[in-house]
Amino acid sequence: MARPKRGEILSLTIDDLAFGGEGVGRAEGYVVFVPGALPGDRLRVRLVQVRSRFGRGVIDEVLEPSPQRVEAPCPYFGRCGGCRLQHVAYPAQLAFKAKQVADALERLGGLRDVALRPIIGADETFGYRNKMEFTVARARGAATGGPGGIPNNLPNKLVVGLHETERYDSVLDIERCLLQSDRMNGLLAEARAFFADRGLTVYEQDPGEGLLRFLMLREGKHTGELMTNVVTSAPAVSELAPLVERLQARDAGTTSVVMNVNPKKASVAVGVEEHLLGGRDHIRERVGGLTFRVSANSFFQTNTRQAERLFELVVDSAGLTGTETVLDLYSGTGAISLLLARRARWVYGVELAQAAVDDAGANAAANGITNCTFLSGEVRFVLPSLIAKGVTAEVVVADPPRAGFHPKALHALITLGARRVVYVSCNPTTLARDLGELVRGGYRLEWVQPVDMFPHTPHIEAVARLERVAS
Numbered sequence: 001m002a003r004p005k006r007g008e009i010l011s012l013t014i015d016d017l018a019f020g021g022e023g024v025g026r027a028e029g030y031v032v033f034v035p036g037a038l039p040g041d042r043l044r045v046r047l048v049q050v051r052s053r054f055g056r057g058v059i060d061e062v063l064e065p066s067p068q069r070v071e072a073p074c075p076y077f078g079r080c081g082g083c084r085l086q087h088v089a090y091p092a093q094l095a096f097k098a099k100q101v102a103d104a105l106e107r108l109g110g111l112r113d114v115a116l117r118p119i120i121g122a123d124e125t126f127g128y129r130n131k132m133e134f135t136v137a138r139a140r141g142a143a144t145g146g147p148g149g150i151p152n153n154l155p156n157k158l159v160v161g162l163h164e165t166e167r168y169d170s171v172l173d174i175e176r177c178l179l180q181s182d183r184m185n186g187l188l189a190e191a192r193a194f195f196a197d198r199g200l201t202v203y204e205q206d207p208g209e210g211l212l213r214f215l216m217l218r219e220g221k222h223t224g225e226l227m228t229n230v231v232t233s234a235p236a237v238s239e240l241a242p243l244v245e246r247l248q249a250r251d252a253g254t255t256s257v258v259m260n261v262n263p264k265k266a267s268v269a270v271g272v273e274e275h276l277l278g279g280r281d282h283i284r285e286r287v288g289g290l291t292f293r294v295s296a297n298s299f300f301q302t303n304t305r306q307a308e309r310l311f312e313l314v315v316d317s318a319g320l321t322g323t324e325t326v327l328d329l330y331s332g333t334g335a336i337s338l339l340l341a342r343r344a345r346w347v348y349g350v351e352l353a354q355a356a357v358d359d360a361g362a363n364a365a366a367n368g369i370t371n372c373t374f375l376s377g378e379v380r381f382v383l384p385s386l387i388a389k390g391v392t393a394e395v396v397v398a399d400p401p402r403a404g405f406h407p408k409a410l411h412a413l414i415t416l417g418a419r420r421v422v423y424v425s426c427n428p429t430t431l432a433r434d435l436g437e438l439v440r441g442g443y444r445l446e447w448v449q450p451v452d453m454f455p456h457t458p459h460i461e462a463v464a465r466l467e468r469v470a471s
């Protein structure tokens with residue numbers, strides 16, 4: 001067919017989901033991506049973007065819904081950029097995620113006939129997050145709305161919420177997020193009310209003025225401890241100190257209230273300095289019989305109960321007998337390292353964030369574990385340094401960020417030549433790329449196990465086990 005034009009209405013049957021959760025339909029061979037569409041939907045779609053090989057459209061009318069389509073329970077669904085799959089029945093979400101992993105392994109990794117294990121679904125599909133990060137912004141125009149949202153005719157009011165889909169200039173005022181617990185939603189409401197009552201200013205990036213930037217909440221699902229972290233553009237201890245009493249009155253489990261200061265233009269919820277406002281500078285969580293200290297800027301798996309399943313899978317996959325030296329790359333606060341240490345001779349954990357390394361050391365001490373060494377630095381530099389010093393390892397566990405391994409780090413891993421590698425990934429595309437390199441570097445991919453850590457979102461976790469091929 002001739003290439004359609006922007007604004008044209010097409011009748012489409014959706015036959016697939018793309019990575020990221022958009023529906024995929026074809027009009028006489030022309031590919032159209034449609035946010036919110038599901039396989040099995042028959043739709044009228046209005047084209048909003050047209051390129052030579054594909055276009056993007058929005059749903060004008062649902063002619064016949066997919067049998068997998070359900071009513072999304074969140075009133076913000078469709079506008080909030082978070083839960084893009086709430087309208088998909090959960091079994092269909094799992095099937096979609098497993099397919100995404102399989103497709104990535106074959107198309108991007110060149111890996112065929114992979115032993116793909118059945119995906120491990122979550123028992124709890126709402127209220128599962130132990131960490132949420134909300135943006136503080138001024139209410140203006142389309143940035144407001146939702147139940148109880150601030151009316152648009154009050155542009156100077158602040159909102160505390162999440163970005164709208166594909167918009168970084170617009171924040172929805174979120175009264176209640178279904179992905180966090182009622183307790184965390186209570187702290188969200190209390191903090192928002194405090195900010196408004198005190199008349200605190202909101203940071204605006206262009207002029208670089210204002211105070212409040214982000215509100216981050218954490219919860220120990222097994223300990224009941226709660227943390228509130230207010231990210232500001234400048235130190236404001238006296239202004240925020242009264243927040244402690246209000247939060248503790250709202251929930252007696254409030255164990256930690258801190259302020260992180262980020263004076264830079266970069267819109268990140270990590271500060272260059274931290275001030276303790278009340279309680280401890282960390283909360284504790286229990287996983288696998290161990291207690292972990294988690295501070296504001298430390299990485300810890302966001303879904304505690306699925307993390308327990310993930311960690312158990314990783315430890316079992318490592319196949320330790322007690323005699324091995326293990327490298328845990330991208331080790332965070334040391335959760336996997338310490339669980340492995342109970343079955344290994346020695347564990348080296350490598351992590352970039354110094355705060356996480358400090359927490360890992362404290363976690364080891366608190367749990368009486370003495371056979372771990374935690375090193376701060378980038379894996380691409382630390383791993384070659386360890387190899388140069390003569391450090392060897394029989395087993396490597398790696399849990400890199402979404403970007404996967406840096407090429408130098410992956411080259412060093414292949415050079416190390418550990419007999420077994422257990423790779424934990426939050427991104428099937430970089431997992432497939434890295435697994436392909438490891439296979440070409442002398443490893444055999446034994447299996448891949450998808451794990452759903454984030455129901456109602458397109459994000460997918462997976463664990464892969466590789467064995468060194470004897471030369």
